[in-house]
Amino acid sequence: MNKKTIRKAETSKTRFLFLPFFCFLAFFGVLARPDLYGLDSYATWLFIRLGEEAPRLVFQDWALQLFSLLPDSLIVFKLVMFASFFFAVTTLFFLSLKCYGEKIAWKSLVLVLGLSPILLFEFAKFENELFCFPLLFVGFCFAFLGRNWLEQSIAFFAVGFAGLFWGGAYFFWLVLLPLVPLNFLGLVFVWQKFGSSLLSVFGNSAIESVSGLSFVMLFGWLACFPFIFLSRSWRLVVSFCLALGLGYLAPKFLVFLAPFVVIGVGLLLKKLPEKGLNPDYLVLGAVFLLFSFNIAVFMAPPTSFDWQNVDLVIQEQKNTGYPIKNDWSFGYWLKIKGIDTQSFGGGKNPNYQKIKKPYIALTEQNLKRIGCTRINGYESWARTATVYTCS
DSSP, X not given: OOHHHHHHHHHHHHHHTHHHHHHHHHTHHHHTOXXXXXXXXXHHHHHHHHGGGSXXXXXXXXXXXXXXXXXXXXXXXXXXXXXXXXXXXXXXHHHHHXXXXXXXXXXXXXHHHHSOSHHHHHHTSOSGGGGTHHHHHHHHHHHHHOOSHHHHHHHHHHHHHHHTTOGGGGHHHHXXXXXXXXXXXXXXXXXXXXXXXXXXXXXXXXXXXXXXXXXXXXXXXXXXXXXXXXXXXHHHHHHHXXXXXXXXXXXXXXXXXXXXXXXXXXXXXXXXXXXXXXXXXXXXXXXXXXXXXXXXHHHSSSOHHHHXXXXXXXXXXXXXXXXXXXXXXXXXXXHHTTOOOSXXXXXXXXXXXGSOSSEEEEESSOGGGGTOEEXXXXXXXXXXXXXXXXX
């Protein structure tokens, strides 16, 4: 090996060291938050803090065991989330690197993260899926790039291992079935073990799932989907259609599309120069969008206004001695502050009109119509919540 080749290899390795720094920048909105993003993230935090006394989580035992090992530290939670994000992004980078080379791999990474906030927002949630998604991407790499049955069998076991942390991961066996026929045995096994209860991961109906924000989050990736059909692999196309169908049925499964987007983006970046178009402008636009997504996740609920509302209702309880009633979306936030509430999950709010007075309410509903007195609440761009005294 001559000196020029050695120097080129060393330069390439140096560039790979930029990958952790890139992931840090792409994840800064999550890391910079003074708290956790979302609602169910606090259910996980409660389990870590209270153990068996916390509300029961619908998690696999392996996920519960892992969470039980973590200390009650926000810094540790953020490190776990970043490690999962870094592992997933590195796997997607490796996939593009093997398919298209280093130059396209870097650009593909920016486009996959910048054209849609799906990956950022999914990894911003402190839930059991954090342990699954990187393993699913590893499974895709071995399924798509594997040259023999032994390498493809690794895909089967990677998805099966991910399923120990989140039951929804088993559906990735279905996605990869055209690439790895062995997955059929796995699907038969989990259906016999879990049966129709496995379908509970779908949650909302298809119409509810693709409406509003879920469809907007997917929109940026749609432009890459036609290029997947140029891959000349009917197995990949069928797998992609299966992933798209699952994403249509449940928003949580939209993250299954990420490795397919890597393939589509790579083909897009190869075709644009052939048409005399410069793909760098698209990459620059994706960088701006990725920055915007980080601002959005940083400002997403719970915001400082939400915590001010929680603190206000706790103070009013101390002043009056009345019990606290709340919308379910505020439940875990109240519980993490040490308040015992029965409304903390499931998407069903209490019927305030039928609740026996007196009580204090934290709600987005207008309770003046039932004779409650409004206390000055705090409003944010994300929601308008108000504290009421009902006596």
